[in-house]
Amino acid sequence: DSGVTQTPKHLITATGQRVTLRCSPRSGDLSVYWYQQSLDQGLQFLIQYYNGEERAKGNILERFSAQQFPDLHSELNLSSLELGDSALYFCASSVAGGGSPLHFGNGTRLTVT
Amino acid sequence: TQLLEQSPQFLSIQEGENLTVYCNSSSVFSSLQWYRQEPGEGPVLLVTVVTGGEVKKLKRLTFQFGDARKDSSLHITAAQPGDTGLYLCAGEADSNYQLIWGAGTKLIIKP
Numbered sequence: 678d679s680g681v682t683q684t685p686k687h688l689i690t691a692t693g694q695r696v697t698l699r700c701s702p703r704s705g706d707l708s709v710y711w712y713q714q715s716l717d718q719g720l721q722f723l724i725q726y727y728n729g730e731e732r733a734k735g736n737i738l739e740r741f742s743a744q745q746f747p748d749l750h751s752e753l754n755l756s757s758l759e760l761g762d763s764a765l766y767f768c769a770s771s772v773a774g775g776g777s778p779l780h781f782g783n784g785t786r787l788t789v790t
Numbered sequence: 791t792q793l794l795e796q797s798p799q800f801l802s803i804q805e806g807e808n809l810t811v812y813c814n815s816s817s818v819f820s821s822l823q824w825y826r827q828e829p830g831e832g833p834v835l836l837v838t839v840v841t842g843g844e845v846k847k848l849k850r851l852t853f854q855f856g857d858a859r860k861d862s863s864l865h866i867t868a869a870q871p872g873d874t875g876l877y878l879c880a881g882e883a884d885s886n887y888q889l890i891w892g893a894g895t896k897l898i899i900k901p
Contacts, residue, residue, distance in 0.1 A: 679832065719878060719893035720833070733888055767832050776821055776882025776889060781832030 680704060683768050683782035691790055695756040698785045702749055702770030708732070709751040710779060711743055712767040720767065726751060727774045758789045792817040792883050796892035804900050806868055811877055811895040814861045819881035822855055822862045823889070827876040869899045 680703035690696055702709050711723040722735030726745035737743075740758075745751045755762060765784045771777035797812045813822065821840045825833035837846050839855035839862060846853045850873075852865040866873055879892045 679834070681832070720891050722889070722891065725888075733886075769832070776823075778823055778835045778838055779825075779833075779880075779889070781834070783830070783832050 679780040679782065681768060681770050681780050681782035683766075683785050685785060686783070687786050687788075689788045689790065690758060692758055692760060694758050694789075695754065696758065696787065698753040698755070698766050698768075698787075700751045700753070700768030700770075700782060702751070702768075703780050706770035706772055706780065707749065708771045708774035708777070709745055709749070710769040710771070711737075711751070711753050712769065714765040714767060714784075716764075723753070725774065732774055755787070760789050763787055763789045792819075792881070792885075792890045794879055794881050794890050794892040796877075796879060796895050798895060799893065800896045800898075802898040802900065803869060805871060808865070808867050809869055809897070810863055810865045811897070812861065812863050813879035813881075813892050815881065815890075816860065817881075818859050818884055819890075820859075820884050821882045822859075823880045823882075824853055824862070824864055825878045825880065827878060827894075828874075833876075833878055866897075869897075871899045871901050873897060874899050 682701040707728045710725045712720040723737040725733040743753045767784045769779040769781045823838045824836045827833040842857045842859045844855045850867045877895045880889045
């Protein structure tokens with residue numbers, strides 16, 4: 678158990694809709710990362726927060742946004758969903774950010790129909 | 791832009807065989823991490839290597855960081871079906887300390 682909790686585990690929705698994915702980091706970790714993983718692909722970095730502030734941005738679409746709250750949990754909002762957004766979305770946390778080892782949740786599997 | 795290339799992309803071998811997977815770059819990394827991801831789960835950290843030439847062993851897995859800190863290898867001895875998974879390497883970029891990810895090696899060990 679990594680200590681990182683992601684909800685929901687599965688999400689099925691229609692094109693054009695909006696969804697929110699939630700992540701609770703491991704206790705004591707200040708940094709939260711969001712990654713997208715399509716079928717049999719590697720991890721695509723989306724965004725990182727550190728102690729409530731955006732720290733780094735990757736290949737995140739404008740239709741996607743995220744935030745980290747004062748209690749350090751994070752949400753990833755995906756809007757105007759397209760079929761191609763179907764993927765596994767992982768949250769990871771680390772103590773300090775940067776190159777610190779990451780602890781991953783078990784992901785949210787999003788299916789857009 | 792720093793890139794990490796993993797090879798092979800896919801490897802399917804019989805139980806008991808040895809194998810090596812590679813993680814290569816033209817750039818220098820401050821450190822390099824290896825993760826294993828099993829189906830339906832998030833990646834799990836196996837090891838972090840920091841010093842050029844460093845070798846770390848984890849049971850039947852041997853990890854090596856290149857002398858110039860541009861590449862790394864993972865060698866598995868006498869592979870077991872439990873070693874099946876997606877192996878990912880991630881390098882800490884010298885410039886901004888962000889993690890750069892390889893695309894992964896999908897490993898299948900057949901009983």
